[in-house]
Amino acid sequence: MRLGVLTGGGDCPGLNALIRGLVKRGTHEFGYEFVGIENGYMGLVEPELARPLTEEDTRGILPKGGTILGTSNKANPFAYATREDGHWVERDVSDQVLRRCEELRLDGLIAVGGDGTLSIAHRLVEKGLKVVGCPKTIDNDLSGTDQTFGFDTARLIVTEALDRLHSTAESHDRVMVVEIMGRHAGFLTLESGIAGGADVILIPEIPYRVESVVEKLHRRATRRRSFSIIAISEGAFPQGGQLAVLDSAEAIPGRGVVRLGGSGKVLADLLARHIEAEIRVTVLGHLQRGGSPSAADRVLATRYGCKVLDLVSAGQWDHMVALRAGEIISVPLSESRKERRVDPSGELVRFTKSMGISFGD
Numbered sequence: 001m002r003l004g005v006l007t008g009g010g011d012c013p014g015l016n017a018l019i020r021g022l023v024k025r026g027t028h029e030f031g032y033e034f035v036g037i038e039n040g041y042m043g044l045v046e047p048e049l050a051r052p053l054t055e056e057d058t059r060g061i062l063p064k065g066g067t068i069l070g071t072s073n074k075a076n077p078f079a080y081a082t083r084e085d086g087h088w089v090e091r092d093v094s095d096q097v098l099r100r101c102e103e104l105r106l107d108g109l110i111a112v113g114g115d116g117t118l119s120i121a122h123r124l125v126e127k128g129l130k131v132v133g134c135p136k137t138i139d140n141d142l143s144g145t146d147q148t149f150g151f152d153t154a155r156l157i158v159t160e161a162l163d164r165l166h167s168t169a170e171s172h173d174r175v176m177v178v179e180i181m182g183r184h185a186g187f188l189t190l191e192s193g194i195a196g197g198a199d200v201i202l203i204p205e206i207p208y209r210v211e212s213v214v215e216k217l218h219r220r221a222t223r224r225r226s227f228s229i230i231a232i233s234e235g236a237f238p239q240g241g242q243l244a245v246l247d248s249a250e251a252i253p254g255r256g257v258v259r260l261g262g263s264g265k266v267l268a269d270l271l272a273r274h275i276e277a278e279i280r281v282t283v284l285g286h287l288q289r290g291g292s293p294s295a296a297d298r299v300l301a302t303r304y305g306c307k308v309l310d311l312v313s314a315g316q317w318d319h320m321v322a323l324r325a326g327e328i329i330s331v332p333l334s335e336s337r338k339e340r341r342v343d344p345s346g347e348l349v350r351f352t353k354s355m356g357i358s359f360g361d
Contacts, residue, residue: 007319008040008117012150012291021305133320162196179264208360
């Protein structure tokens with residue numbers, strides 16, 4: 001069997017570990033042949049973006065971040081952006097993807113990505129292509145699985161950043177606002193905020209009141225705590241307010257989603273009207289995506305890469321691998337289209353509030 005492999009969407013730690021596990025098991029146990037599709041779905045649209053993917057190509061990649069195949073979050077074949085007569089237009093080139101797979105003599109395609117990549121995979125199955133998926137994202141927001149690889153490493157990075165900011169915040173009696181990725185899901189902000197000892201945690205699922213945050217800061221001041229750490233998700237917003245957006249979907253042809261950012265500055269500007277303490281905003285940005293994957297992400301990604309071959313062997317197309325109650329199982333690709341959110345009344349939020357940490361509500 002000859003299989004194409006692509007990594008789409010944003011990069012995250014563990015992608016190379018998955019590729020390694022997939023190719024090594026596929027070669028040794030099944031005798032499969034692999035073709036690396038470069039730059040996500042772009043590699044099935046643009047020429048010369050596919051190459052043989054052998055065990056030799058996977059040597060030494062286990063501890064490396066990113067992906068040796070490259071990736072793209074602006075290559076949706078159902079709305080593919082091309083420049084014509086000086087203007088960006090979006091075309092449906094999905095038929096071209098199917099023809100390209102035939103040219104490459106692929107018996108099936110393995111798509112590794114988040115909700116966007118896997119939703120596209122499901123649509124390609126509906127057009128007749130044989131596809132299986134592997135979920136990844138630092139946001140951990142896919143409903144089909146308990147956890148995506150990439151999340152654990154990002155959580156460690158954010159936690160370390162909060163640890164480091166504690167010392168400088170305390171030295172200068174400052175309020176440190178730390179903007180954290182996650183889009184519309186607050187898992188990364190919530191869990192790293194708890195691990196990093198944040199005093200205030202603001203997530204998209206719980207719109208905040210500025211007055212509530214100010215009250216928390218004032219309470220800390222009366223306890224001779226003249227500094228504070230606020231962990232805020234890029235998708236958090238004040239009650240009655242709007243998301244902080246860097247670019248609209250129209251500004252990024254082929255992407256189809258807005259680019260969030262600036263929630264930390266929005267909060268800082270609001271707080272400055274009510275408190276005298278110095279406020280500093282730190283945007284962690286793509287630091288959260290980079291670097292060597294944690295041991296947990298290496299293991300989970302490897303398990304996904306190995307398990308997806310069982311789906312291929314069983315002809316279980318239009319499914320993806322998933323982690324449920326500690327076991328790797330398969331679920332329909334359609335599950336990836338349902339976004340998972342933090343439960344505002346769930347145990348973790350309830351316990352966090354009981355420790356005196358504010359969510360601004």
